Amino acid sequence: KAGVTQTPRYLIKTRGQQVTLSCSPISGHRSVSWYQQTPGQGLQFLFEYFSETQRNKGNFPGRFSGRQFSNSRSEMNVSTLELGDSALYLCASSGITGEGETQYFGPGTRLLVL
Amino acid sequence: GESVGLHLPTLSVQEGDNSIINCAYSNSASDYFIWYKQESGKGPQFIIDIRSNMDKRQGQRVTVLLNKTVKHLSLQIAATQPGDSAVYFCAESNQAGNNRKLIWGLGTSLAVNP
Numbered sequence: 001k002a003g004v005t006q007t008p009r010y011l012i013k014t015r016g017q018q019v020t021l022s023c024s025p026i027s028g029h030r031s032v033s034w035y036q037q038t039p040g041q042g043l044q045f046l047f048e049y050f051s052e053t054q055r056n057k058g059n060f061p062g063r064f065s066g067r068q069f070s071n072s073r074s075e076m077n078v079s080t081l082e083l084g085d086s087a088l089y090l091c092a093s094s095g096i097t098g099e100g101e102t103q104y105f106g107p108g109t110r111l112l113v114l
Numbered sequence: 115g116e117s118v119g120l121h122l123p124t125l126s127v128q129e130g131d132n133s134i135i136n137c138a139y140s141n142s143a144s145d146y147f148i149w150y151k152q153e154s155g156k157g158p159q160f161i162i163d164i165r166s167n168m169d170k171r172q173g174q175r176v177t178v179l180l181n182k183t184v185k186h187l188s189l190q191i192a193a194t195q196p197g198d199s200a201v202y203f204c205a206e207s208n209q210a211g212n213n214r215k216l217i218w219g220l221g222t223s224l225a226v227n228p
Contacts, residue, residue: 004157033216043158043203043218056213090157101207101214102148105157 002027004093004106012112018079021109025072025093031055032074033103034066035090043090049074078111086113122201124223133191135222137204142185144206144217149178149189152221153200161189161202191224199226 005024013019025032034046045058049068066076072093078085088110092103127133139147145166150158164171164178171178177190187204204219
């Protein structure tokens with residue numbers, strides 16, 4: 001089975017711009033979660049989508065948004081970029097292991113805001 | 115200026131020794147726990163999981179121990195190898211209404227000395 005894929009892998013933007021990141025989950029997985037990871041704050045939950053609906057949301061401003069398509073692929077958008085948005089953005093899709101629901105991560109998109 | 119950030123706890127071990135990485139979780143209602151390994155430049159990878167009705171689970175060279183009394187989780191790696199060098203995250207999961215929430219620890223950096 002192919003793993004979670006994220007595009008692009010690297011991105012450089014300037015303050016005030018907007019960016020869209022894409023995530024393709026593992027085939028058959030219906031839940032996609034997004035995280036922001038920075039050295040200073042660790043892994044911060046952004047939101048989770050399940051069957052095209054946002055199911056959970058973290059504590060990020062409205063500049064961060066997402067959506068999920070009928071094929072479970074997901075996108076996240078950040079508008080009016082700030083320097084502090086520089087981070088690794090990780091996408092994870094959920095499936096069932098022997099014990100519970102485990103998240104499988106993609107390689108991430110590294111965003112640098114100048 | 116001076117930057118203020120989170121410094122990950124670091125565990126340094128000799129190759130061949132056993133490693134123990136500890137994690138304190140926050141919610142006594144959490145019923146599912148997962149360990150992830152994140153190597154430099156990659157997304158977190160699932161290592162092992164455990165449900166709250168167990169106190170020990172073994173995988174290949176890894177063992178997870180759960181102590182619900184003190185809300186403590188540990189990951190033991192036997193015969194640590196240089197390839198085990200990574201940041202290790204624990205995550206706790208609990209049901210909140212109709213949603214299942216995943217809460218992440220801040221991570222521990224494991225350095226294996228050859």
